[in-house]
Amino acid sequence: MxxxxxxxxxxxxxxxxxxxxxxxxxxxxxxxxxxxxxxxxxxxxxxxxxxxxxxxxxxxxxxxxxxxxxxxxxxxxxxxxxxxxxxxxxxxxxxLSALKTRKKLPAFVEEHSMEMLFQEDTFTTDFFGLRDRVVIELLYGSGIRLAELLDLEVRHVDLHAYTLRVFGKRAKERIVPIGKTLAALLEMYLKERTELAAVDNLIITDAGKAAYPVFIQRLVKKYLSAVTTLSQKSPHILRHTYATHLLNRGADLNAIKELLGHANLAATQIYTHNSIEKLKKTHQQAHPKA
The missing domain is CATH 1.10.150.130 (Tyrosine recombinase, N-terminal domain)
Structure with a gap:
């Protein structure tokens, strides 16, 4: 059974x-x-x-x-x-009863570290360096999950509307916006990708085949290792980073929920704790009575 x-x-x-x-x-x-x-x-x-x-x-x-x-x-x-x-x-x-667990705040990369990551000399100037940058920019610039990235096909990218058509958990479809910088990067990537790809998947390996989980995980770990000391350097950390940076800059929590593809608001509220911790540090550093 x-x-x-x-x-x-x-x-x-x-x-x-x-x-x-x-x-x-x-x-x-x-x-x-x-x-x-x-x-x-x-x-x-x-x-x-x-x-x-x-x-x-x-x-x-x-x-x-x-x-x-x-x-x-x-x-x-x-x-x-x-x-x-x-x-x-x-x-x-x-x-059976569930065991008590300590709630862990989602780890994320600081904004200045992400800025360092996207400096010109971080990625090589060949196609594979461009591909690597597209992967990092997509995960950080759209907040999509690893599985969603792997399922993305060329036809799911709309460069004119600056959107991605993403299929989340249980094949639930959502439209995710991307910035103009990422759209321009994707346009360059798609032109060069055509000569190498033998599949419909947007992200391909060096051999032109569909990217797979370990390939992306190694790629992300390689680049994050250069800018952060976080113990975990995974694609999901970039998703946490995306959500945390949006919230820190004033984005509405309900909007973040929709962007991430969460089924309910409770899943998104974990990011508010990071913002509260940041406010506490600011208070401790700046207030005379802190």
Missing amino acids: IDAFLQFLNFEKRASAHTVKSYQTDLDQFQKYLLLQYECNAPETAQPAMLRSWVVSLIEEGLNPTSVNRKIASLRSYYAFLRRKQLISKDPTKV
């Missing part, structure tokens, strides 16, 4: 490949635990105590609370699916 659930996520819920893979990893791990500890090879027959035992084993292994909570969420989704299919009468995950 795990395979049926994964197909449901893929074709009916239209979850991303990354999400489906995460569910598969969690459920495979759970299934192996049941077989090893209880000689149970059918998760749909597992008792609540077995689920609780697996969660306890994860905690004892030292898995961080966020990862444990993700695995609990995977179980809940799976057993909810089984109930909808009327394969079980009771939900065994009701005995």
Whole structure:
């Protein structure tokens, strides 16, 4: 039934490949635990105590609370699916409670560091340097996710309207504006890309094939390493940076929500904490009574 659930996520819920893979990893791990500890090879027959035992084993292994909570969420989704299919009468995950986690503020790159990154001598003058700059400028200039960047095709770029047609989680479409500088850069890139590309994807590798996650992650890490000491130097950091810089410069929170493609405002509100922390520092540095 795990395979049926994964197909449901893929074709009916239209979850991303990354999400489906995460569910598969969690459920495979759970299934192996049941077989090893209880000689149970059918998760749909597992008792609540077995689920609780697996969660306890994860905690004892030292898995961080966020990862444990993700695995609990995977179980809940799976057993909810089984109930909808009327394969079980009771939900065994009701005995599980999410672990408390510390809320981490999203890390971001300071504005002056981003300005340093876009200096003329940062990128090489050949096509590959232009491609690298387009990747960094797109992630920072539009706030799109890594998966959304990889799914972008040439036809999704409208240089006249200064927009991108982006397909987010569950294939939800949104229009994202881009600046004139980025549009001009894309125009240059598209002219040179034509001779090398063998695919429709906007971003290509050195061999002219569609870019893949690790390729982009390495590229971003390489350039961010030159301007920031943040431990995490990922494409998602540029998304956080995009949102934080918009908020710091007075953008409306609801507008940022739409730009990021968030389903609800709660997901966007994490960026307000960074702005509050910045205000606190300003107060401490400038006010006589601080």
